[in-house]
Amino acid sequence: MAEAETPDEEVTPKKKSKLPIIIGAVLALVLGGGGFYATWSGMILGTHEEKVAEVTASPLPDIAFVPVEPIIISLIPGSSSRHLRFTSQIEVNKPMVDEVTLLMPRIMDIMNGYLRAVDVTQLEDPSALIRIRAHMLRRIQIVTGEGRVRDLLITEFVLN
Structure with a gap:
């Protein structure tokens, strides 16, 4: 009798790669850090020294x-x-x-x-x-x- 051929390899679905998640996390950290540095150093909103110089106290009341x-x-x-x-x-x-x-x-x-x-x-x-x-x-x-x-x-x- 002829035996039915049974496949040796079972069909398994391919696992999705985690590479896009890792790349997304790294890009979020890099862009967040870059945004923080740009704001902190004054590249975006002006320098900290300019803001301190702008603050002037009004005279005290009598x-x-x-x-x-x-x-x-x-x-x-x-x-x-x-x-x-x-x-x-x-x-x-x-x-x-x-x-x-x-x-x-x-x-x-x-x-x-x-x-x-x-x-x-x-x-x-x-x-x-x-x-x-x-x-x-x-x-x-x-x-x-x-x-x-x-x-x-x-x-x-x-x-x-």
Whole structure:
């Protein structure tokens, strides 16, 4: 009997070459590095030195800072903290320094009164400092009159 011929080699599909992927990755790295160098060295967007030379600072406004005496407030018994130490400075227009300094006892009075009225839980809240600062600044501006005080800078706010 004649045996049917069986092919010795099985038909297998050819594997695709990985060469295009490797070439694509190498080209991406080379082009990315070249683009970075061209931008960094100033070939595309101008030199770094030109940009530094272009930056000019505008003159500072005519301001001064009036220091406020530190305030220490006793907190209610039973709270996690016993005292609040508060130190600040008031940013004023330079011609108004003497007038704001003259009103410092009134400023201290409203700051003391406000800080004593604030609830201890609000004082312990980290985000409350922004609200406290805004409320105190508004009260200071009312006492000193419009146009004298520009800002209130809190330099120390310690609960212990």
